[in-house]
Amino acid sequence: MEITQALKERILILDGGMGTCIQELDIQYDGNTDMLTLTMPDAIKSIHTAYIKAGSDIIETCTFGANSVSQEGYGCADKVYDMNLAGAKIARQAAQEYRGKNIWVMGSMGPTAKSLTIIEMMMDPTETLTFELLTNSYRTQAEGLIDGGVDGFLVETVNDARNALAALTAISQTQKSKGTDLPVMLSATVMNNSGCLMTGCTLPELFETLSSFSLLSAGVNCSFGAKELYPFIKEISNKVKCAVSIYPNAGLPTANGYEEKPADTAKELLKMAQDRLINIAGGCCGTTPAHIEEIANRLRGIKPREF
Numbered sequence: 001m002e003i004t005q006a007l008k009e010r011i012l013i014l015d016g017g018m019g020t021c022i023q024e025l026d027i028q029y030d031g032n033t034d035m036l037t038l039t040m041p042d043a044i045k046s047i048h049t050a051y052i053k054a055g056s057d058i059i060e061t062c063t064f065g066a067n068s069v070s071q072e073g074y075g076c077a078d079k080v081y082d083m084n085l086a087g088a089k090i091a092r093q094a095a096q097e098y099r100g101k102n103i104w105v106m107g108s109m110g111p112t113a114k115s116l117t118i119i120e121m122m123m124d125p126t127e128t129l130t131f132e133l134l135t136n137s138y139r140t141q142a143e144g145l146i147d148g149g150v151d152g153f154l155v156e157t158v159n160d161a162r163n164a165l166a167a168l169t170a171i172s173q174t175q176k177s178k179g180t181d182l183p184v185m186l187s188a189t190v191m192n193n194s195g196c197l198m199t200g201c202t203l204p205e206l207f208e209t210l211s212s213f214s215l216l217s218a219g220v221n222c223s224f225g226a227k228e229l230y231p232f233i234k235e236i237s238n239k240v241k242c243a244v245s246i247y248p249n250a251g252l253p254t255a256n257g258y259e260e261k262p263a264d265t266a267k268e269l270l271k272m273a274q275d276r277l278i279n280i281a282g283g284c285c286g287t288t289p290a291h292i293e294e295i296a297n298r299l300r301g302i303k304p305r306e307f
Contacts, residue, residue: 003104003151003183004216006057007243007279011304012104013296014247014282015051015059020258021288022047032074034066037086044087048094052103054289055296058280059095059103060154061087061145064110068137069129073113080137081144088148106154106185107145109138109167116162117199131166138170146174152183157222157284159189159198161209168213183216185280187245189223195232203232207240219245222284224252225260226268233277243279243307246272250286258286262294270298279304 006012022033025043029036036044044062051059065071066083076083088107095103116134119127145153153171158164164186171184188197188206195203207218218240220232226248237244246269251260269281281299283291 001102006102007217007304008307009304011273011278011299011302012057012280013055013292013299014245014280015048015056016247016283016287016289016292017285018047018060018062018064020286021050024288030074032065032071032076034063034071034083034087035074035076035079037062037066037083037090038079041086041090045090045094048091049098050289051292052094052098054293056282056292057102057104058106058282059091060106060108060156061091061148061150062108063087063141063145064108064156065113066144067109067112067141069112069114069134070110080140084141084144085148088145088150092149104151105149106152107142107150109141109153109155111157111159111163112137115160115199116166117160120162131162134163134166135170135173138167139174142171142174143178146178146180146182150182152185152216154185154187156185156187157189158186158206161197161199161201161206164206164210168210172213184213185217185245186210186215187219187221187247189221190232193228195235203236204239207236215242217243217245217280219247219278219280221245221247222249224249226265226272230268230272233272234275237277237305241307244277244305245280246278247280247282247284249284250291253286260286262288262291265291266294266298269295273299273302276303276305279307
């Protein structure tokens with residue numbers, strides 16, 4: 001079944017925090033989680049499998065920061081294509097080994113370590129990153145993801161409309177050159193209760209800026225807990241014509257990390273579902289397979305938002 005049709009029939013369940021699960025593996029690495037697709041593929045596959053077993057219909061590749069701009073700080077910019085190729089193949093293998101339902105693999109593309117809007121505002125003569133260079137960086141990422149067999153893309157944790165524009169432009173250019181037409185999801189992160197991105201752009205302004213691109217879904221992730229994100233999801237649901245996604249953090253972090261229990265996260269997402277605001281639900285920082293299992297159980301049988 002095509003994912004668009006599935007979204008019209010039921011709420012699809014996204015996976016949860018990749019970094020959270022990696023930290024729980026208690027492995028030694030330099031903080032570059034994207035490199036683990038090359039150095040510890042079995043560990044990454046085990047996380048995908050855990051989320052699938054918990055009820056995820058959609059899993060994200062472990063490639064959030066696998067772009068040359070972000071990898072430059074690790075000295076791994078030359079490994080970007082390989083990271084994305086491997087990340088896609090690992091997720092695809094985990095999906096194919098699960099029997100009983102469709103599992104869609106979405107290529108994760110994060111915001112990068114630099115903000116184009118801030119760079120352009122500061123006009124720092126020592127900063128060399130441009131829109132063209134960032135687009136090319138995302139193109140390499142998109143190429144690896146397509147070659148690895150993803151079902152689509154998830155441009156996520158968007159905190160800068162210019163960066164998102166570069167990512168969507170790169171995906172469009174790459175798909176044209178490869179002759180593919182894979183769906184694209186977009187998810188933003190807000191900084192506070194005003195609903196603004198890091199650069200000051202509001203959610204309506206973001207989606208208006210990117211309205212020329214055809215999106216499978218638009219939504220919010222990370223930010224804070226689901227309860228605080230309700231008004232923003234309602235706002236998005238009233239404005240966009242595509243599917244709506246939500247995958248929040250497990251509450252706000254404390255000195256002991258993220259402490260929101262699976263039942264608490266699921267309770268807030270259930271309210272959004274009952275109010276017919278969403279089509280996709282999952283988790284971000286601090287969420288685990290236990291959170292996803294609870295969300296999947298609570299949302300089962302609830303009709304999705306019409307779009």
